[in-house]
Amino acid sequence: MTNTNILNRSDLFLKYVEDTYPLYFKAIKTNYDNNAQPFEGLAEIMLGWAEALLGPEYLEILAGGYIHFVNDVNRSQFEYEIEQRYKNKSYDDVYTSVYNNAEYMALYHWGVFTTTFAWGHHLRLYQYFVEHFASRLSDRGELLDLGSGSGIWSLLTLKNKSNWHSTGVDISNYSVGMAKQLSLASGFENSANFIVEDALKHQTKEKYDAVVSCFLLEHLEEPEKLFINAAENIKDGGHAFITAALTAAEIDHIFEFKHESELVVLAEKSGFRVISMLSESPTSHPRRSIFLPRSMALVLQKRTNYIW
Amino acid sequence: MELSIQQKSKVSTLKEEHILERLTPIFREVFDDDELIPTEEMTAKDVAEWDSLSHIRLIVTIERSFKVQFATSEISNLLNVGHLVRTIQAKLLASA
Numbered sequence: 001m002t003n004t005n006i007l008n009r010s011d012l013f014l015k016y017v018e019d020t021y022p023l024y025f026k027a028i029k030t031n032y033d034n035n036a037q038p039f040e041g042l043a044e045i046m047l048g049w050a051e052a053l054l055g056p057e058y059l060e061i062l063a064g065g066y067i068h069f070v071n072d073v074n075r076s077q078f079e080y081e082i083e084q085r086y087k088n089k090s091y092d093d094v095y096t097s098v099y100n101n102a103e104y105m106a107l108y109h110w111g112v113f114t115t116t117f118a119w120g121h122h123l124r125l126y127q128y129f130v131e132h133f134a135s136r137l138s139d140r141g142e143l144l145d146l147g148s149g150s151g152i153w154s155l156l157t158l159k160n161k162s163n164w165h166s167t168g169v170d171i172s173n174y175s176v177g178m179a180k181q182l183s184l185a186s187g188f189e190n191s192a193n194f195i196v197e198d199a200l201k202h203q204t205k206e207k208y209d210a211v212v213s214c215f216l217l218e219h220l221e222e223p224e225k226l227f228i229n230a231a232e233n234i235k236d237g238g239h240a241f242i243t244a245a246l247t248a249a250e251i252d253h254i255f256e257f258k259h260e261s262e263l264v265v266l267a268e269k270s271g272f273r274v275i276s277m278l279s280e281s282p283t284s285h286p287r288r289s290i291f292l293p294r295s296m297a298l299v300l301q302k303r304t305n306y307i308w
Numbered sequence: 309m310e311l312s313i314q315q316k317s318k319v320s321t322l323k324e325e326h327i328l329e330r331l332t333p334i335f336r337e338v339f340d341d342d343e344l345i346p347t348e349e350m351t352a353k354d355v356a357e358w359d360s361l362s363h364i365r366l367i368v369t370i371e372r373s374f375k376v377q378f379a380t381s382e383i384s385n386l387l388n389v390g391h392l393v394r395t396i397q398a399k400l401l402a403s404a
Contacts, residue, residue: 021384023352024360067384074364284361 009051010043016059021067027284031120038127042117045159046152050113053185062114069111073250080249081290086256087249091221094252105174109150116152121280125243125297126156128278132299133212133241134160141209144233145169146199146226147216151179151192157212158188168194169202200225207235215295217244217263218253227270231302240272240300246279248293260296272300273308322400324348327393334373338366348390376400
């Protein structure tokens with residue numbers, strides 16, 4: 001935290017959570033203490049976007065969404081430990097309770113948004129994204145974001161590569177609406193475009209220079225279709241950044257990835273070579289648990305021949 | 309109206325001290341501490357292992373044991389063990 005009397009946005013966020021939800025503050029504070037510089041760096045960017053969109057109540061809305069999301073995740077994970085399988089198995093199972101529930105989606109999106117910097121393993125994923133994916137991109141290019149949600153990863157790419165243009169594709173009207181609002185709030189309204197379309201079916205004449213798809217795979221009944229469509233949309237030699245959750249239960253996670261190698265095989269079968277990968281987990285997870293929730297990121301390159 | 313024997317039995321299980329008694333083994337299991345004695349004044353600050361993750365484990369275990377359901381807002385706004393006991397009591401009374 002800063003030593004001056006003027007608190008920056010990450011200080012204000014930490015203080016708000018500590019005062020309002022002390023039980024939930026411990027994990028965020030541990031993350032902050034272990035990663036102060038990257039935490040402040042990313043939190044300042046994202047909290048700035050949220051304040052521009054939500055106004056003075058942004059801390060209340062973000063913290064409320066975060067607490068709701070954490071409760072849901074922790075409840076799902078504990079029930080997963082008992083039942084040893086994800087609660088829902090199909091898109092139809094979660095459509096009414098999650099994707100078509102505006103109140104739930106609002107809390108959900110701000111919860112996910114906040115975990116990007118508030119969870120240590122998500123923060124490390126973002127650092128990896130900057131160092132191993134964004135750093136490989138040329139100065140200018142076209143990005144495709146499959147399953148763009150609230151637009152976080154499109155906008156973070158543009159924050160790192162300001163001359164790029166992005167197209168975000170998501171099947172949810174609500175998510176696309178939020179992504180458009182967030183692109184306006186972040187000042188990327190001229191370089192970020194978001195459209196309502198099925199990420200598994202999106203096709204254009206011109207192929208993209210790079211693809212991102214973050215935490216969509218585990219929401220799909222047939223995740224291999226996402227890898228295949230990503231490969232079809234990307235130029236030969238282009239890079240992709242794809243992430244997924246493994247043995248990490250949430251109400252809308254329907255595909256249960258158990259091993260990191262499953263993702264590697266899907267990527268290789270779809271026409272990519274794996275350049276680099278990272279698998280991260282929460283440091284505070286109980287050791288006696290059966291399942292260790294992980295977030296995995298793959299940096300891929302579209303193959304031009306059988307080997308690479 | 310005279311209460312039946314079953315109703316009288318159910319009402320007696322709704323007393324705060326009885327609920328606290330039933331909570332003791334749950335607290336000990338969730339926080340992995342056989343010596344733990346929950347009191348009405350106890351808060352998360354008094355138990356080293358009580359964080360957001362163990363809090364949900366506590367709530368889900370209580371839900372299964374008492375056959376009640378907590379709303380998300382109730383889960384995040386509990387003040388202390390006494391508040392938890394009274395919330396459980398209100399839910400049991402509503403279903404009695």
